[in-house]
Amino acid sequence: MALRSPLINVMVDAAKKAARGLLRDFGEVEQLQVSLKGPADFVSNADRRAEQTIMAELKKARPRFGFLMEEQGVEEGEDTSNRWIIDPLDGTTNFLHGIPHFGISIALERDGHPYAGVIYDAARDEMFFAEKGQGAYMNERRIRVAGREKLEDAVLTTGIPHRGRPGRDLFIPGVRAFMEVTAGVRRLGSAALDLAWVASGRCDGYWERSLKTWDVAAGIVIVREAGGIVTDIEGKDSMMDGGSILAANPSLHAAMLSTLKTAEKGFVEPAA
């Protein structure tokens, strides 16, 4: 079997094309040669340009498919069973600070379920991809989730709610519990790459709340095809509806769910 199907090739090519512009813009952020309006504006333009590039490439290859995009929203397609889901720059805060850890995430949703995903870490030139039933890859290599079975050996990643994001109080009991029982908790700053790194076994598990569909769609397929389990934090299947996510290898998934459940039991949101 060829490593990449025609569908994956289309997605990989779109990600690579957008990455050229993003890397150029990242170089400018690093040199602090950003526009007078300030880095935030510069980055959101980079973001928008990357999304337009991806959209144009995908449209050329599959003109009838619809879109769900972080920047441009929804565009209905004639083909109602296939929809591209795009986050052109995941890890915006890293990008803005010159931290070379950000990803381009492109998923294909088919009949309401994530079917194929590509996550490109442009700074490291690592292309993660998977298509349902075909396994998961990083560049030329097949990837699998890690085999570590105990939380005490595990390195987990998460997202820490920040200014403008809900859930700061609820985050504390969970992270505290994992601090006590794991080898370490990391906040790397890109949900898409967190999932790609669980899939490739660098990290053992990942959990986060308040995410959007485009943060997780590609990563869900890649983790599953790498042998991992992905649910929401309740153990259910609402991750694509924007909410929470918990992804890990099969041994650790259940342990992470129950650790969070115990830690958050009886949590009461403090009065505003």
Ligand code: IPD
């Ligand atoms: C963000 C990143 C981050 C996660 C945030 C997301 P963005 O996406 O994935 O890791 O913690 O909640 O919104 O804004 O950089 O595309």
Ligand code: CA
């Ligand atoms: Ca994102």
Ligand code: CA
């Ligand atoms: Ca983004």
